[in-house]
Amino acid sequence: MPIRTIEPQLHEIRRIRTIAAFQFGRGGEKLFSGTIRIVRSPHTHKIRHIYRNGELIATLRAKDGFLALTIDGGEEMRRIFRPPKLRVKVIRGVEEFIRKGGNVFAKHVTTVDPEIRPEEEVLVVDWRDRLLAVGRSFFNAEEMLSFRVGVAVKVRHGVD
Numbered sequence: 001m002p003i004r005t006i007e008p009q010l011h012e013i014r015r016i017r018t019i020a021a022f023q024f025g026r027g028g029e030k031l032f033s034g035t036i037r038i039v040r041s042p043h044t045h046k047i048r049h050i051y052r053n054g055e056l057i058a059t060l061r062a063k064d065g066f067l068a069l070t071i072d073g074g075e076e077m078r079r080i081f082r083p084p085k086l087r088v089k090v091i092r093g094v095e096e097f098i099r100k101g102g103n104v105f106a107k108h109v110t111t112v113d114p115e116i117r118p119e120e121e122v123l124v125v126d127w128r129d130r131l132l133a134v135g136r137s138f139f140n141a142e143e144m145l146s147f148r149v150g151v152a153v154k155v156r157h158g159v160d
Contacts, residue, residue: 005037005051012038016050016060016067023066023121030080031057031073052076067121071157074123074134084113086123088144088153090132098124098132099160104153112141122153133158 008016013036017029024031032052039049041062050058050067057073060066069077077086089111090104098104104124116122117140124133135155137144144152 003039003049005039005049008036008038008047012047016047019060019065019067024077024081024086027080028077031076068136068156069121069123069134071131071134071159074157075131078123078125078129078131083125083129084111086113086116086121087125087129088112088116088122088137089125089127089129092127095126095132098155099158101133101155101158101160103151103155104133104135106139106144106147106150106152109144109152112144114141116141116144124153124155131159 017032020028020031034052037051038047040046041048047060049056055072056070058067058069061068088104088109090098090108091110094108116137118137120137122135122137123131124135126132133155134157135153137153138151139147
């Protein structure tokens with residue numbers, strides 16, 4: 001059964017943009033410009049998936065009401081924000097592992113957005129600022145740079 005997307009109502013577009021601006025900072029709402037379509041939960045009728053120009057860019061998480069980015073959404077956020085905003089940069093040599101969906105370990109982190117806190121959506125990039133994956137941070141920025149063990153970012157989607 002194919003997924004049926006619908007056009008959101010004006011208050012739903014405003015809600016999505018407000019969440020993005022709060023979660024990612026000023027400018028995050030730009031992710032939801034263009035033709036936006038949504039999929040609602042069949043049981044609760046709340047917004048679950050958000051599409052832009054036919055591509056799934058984010059999911060609205062039921063547990064906390066925040067956005068979880070897809071690769072397409074992460075790529076667009078990378079274009080919207082300049083480095084180091086939302087980024088966790090990794091050392092050379094681990095790119096292939098992360099592209100395939102492997103988690104980012106603290107010992108592989110070289111630079112990180114100083115405003116990142118635990119449980120936030122982050123973009124994992126290589127030394128040339130190319131997107132490798134999107135995921136959720138486990139540590140804050142200072143801990144990611146100082147720890148030598150442990151998972152720094154739980155990767156949700158790798159680009160491959």
